[in-house]
Amino acid sequence: MHGDALTALLPANPVAGLGVAVPPGDRASWLAARSAVAAWLSVAEARTVLLASPRSFCAGVERAIEVVEHLLDTRGGPIYVRKQIVHNSHVVSGLERRGAVFVDELDEVPEGATVVFSAHGVSPAVHAEAAGRGLEVIDATCPLVTKVHAEARRFAARGDTVVLIGHAGHEEVEGTLGEAPGRTVLVEDVADALRLEVPDPGRVSYLTQTTLAVDETAEVVQALRERFPGLRGPASDDICYATTNRQNALAAIAGEADLVLVVGSPNSSNSVRLVELARRHETAAHLIDDARDIRPEWLAGVRVVGLTAGASAPPHLVDEVITALSGLGRVRTVQRRLTEETIRFTLPSAAR
Numbered sequence: 295m296h297g298d299a300l301t302a303l304l305p306a307n308p309v310a311g312l313g314v315a316v317p318p319g320d321r322a323s324w325l326a327a328r329s330a331v332a333a334w335l336s337v338a339e340a341r342t343v344l345l346a347s348p349r350s351f352c353a354g355v356e357r358a359i360e361v362v363e364h365l366l367d368t369r370g371g372p373i374y375v376r377k378q379i380v381h382n383s384h385v386v387s388g389l390e391r392r393g394a395v396f397v398d399e400l401d402e403v404p405e406g407a408t409v410v411f412s413a414h415g416v417s418p419a420v421h422a423e424a425a426g427r428g429l430e431v432i433d434a435t436c437p438l439v440t441k442v443h444a445e446a447r448r449f450a451a452r453g454d455t456v457v458l459i460g461h462a463g464h465e466e467v468e469g470t471l472g473e474a475p476g477r478t479v480l481v482e483d484v485a486d487a488l489r490l491e492v493p494d495p496g497r498v499s500y501l502t503q504t505t506l507a508v509d510e511t512a513e514v515v516q517a518l519r520e521r522f523p524g525l526r527g528p529a530s531d532d533i534c535y536a537t538t539n540r541q542n543a544l545a546a547i548a549g550e551a552d553l554v555l556v557v558g559s560p561n562s563s564n565s566v567r568l569v570e571l572a573r574r575h576e577t578a579a580h581l582i583d584d585a586r587d588i589r590p591e592w593l594a595g596v597r598v599v600g601l602t603a604g605a606s607a608p609p610h611l612v613d614e615v616i617t618a619l620s621g622l623g624r625v626r627t628v629q630r631r632l633t634e635e636t637i638r639f640t641l642p643s644a645a646r
Contacts, residue, residue, distance in 0.1 A: 361642065458503070498526070503532070
């Protein structure tokens with residue numbers, strides 16, 4: 295067993311010799327550390343890791359991060375960012391160390407300063423507030439989210455009730471709802487769809503959050519179509535290519551795995567959907583921010599681990615999980631590539 299790899303899996307107070315010293319005479323810490331080591335030793339064995347591909351960063355996430363990095367490189371800090379630029383704690387903390395300042399609302403940004411809008415998009419009201427305070431706005435909204443905003447305006451302008459399928463409170467949903475607040479209603483699931491009432495059942499359109507589960511969203515759309523036979527939708531799916539690709543890639547391996555690990559932060563919608571997808575395939579699955587979140591009891595009796603990462607999770611975190619698992623025994627890594635992603639988005643003109 296490799297000490298460095300095992301240390302990555304241990305809690306913050308492993309025994310001396312595994313990376314961190316225990317204070318002299320601290321018997322409780324020593325006993326806890328010994329218990330932790332024993333738990334990991336009990337699940338030490340060779341394993342196969344099925345690596346789903348595509349995984350990790352998508353084009354929209356890469357673009358948003360690059361916007362902030364470019365501004366920090368060319369202007370220095372602080373650069374203010376409304377909300378998390380993408381939903382990943384490692385990305386956010388890394389940018390904070392370089393000088394990015396993340397705020398919840400624009401009143402926390404000094405007048406005249408530069409503020410970046412996150413990849414999830416904002417409502418017209420937020421744009422208006424920024425203009426009123428004289429802020430320089432760099433909009434890092436994913437172009438695929440911008441597409442949904444444009445559809446919301448267009449559908450509302452033709453007199454439809456716009457049904458937005460998504461999760462209440464998510465930043466992307468809040469931004470889209472703000473495009474036509476008087477004509478847009480939020481539906482989260484089939485039950486919502488079945489009890490929905492609208493002013494004119496003959497004029498209903500639907501849109502979706504870009505990071506939903508494809509199969510579950512199809513069920514909601516079908517329920518809406520049964521209620522409103524004339525239901526109209528976007529010309530192309532709103533669920534983005536990256537979300538779909540990552541779900542399809544995981545579905546291709548979930549049935550072969552004894553356990554699925556999804557690297558991503560808890561507030562990452564697309565990462566949470568991956569965990570739910572694996573569980574619908576009747577495979578145990580857990581969301582982890584990084585290798586340190588893995589628990590030894592998850593690995594008991596597990597010979598094949600399915601591994602993927604949400605679209606906002608840095609690729610190196612996947613590598614660290616494989617390294618950590620190798621501390622428990624030989625790891626054979628098998629990559630299953632379902633498709634090659636070649637999409638790239640240019641930076642907004644203000645950030646070039």
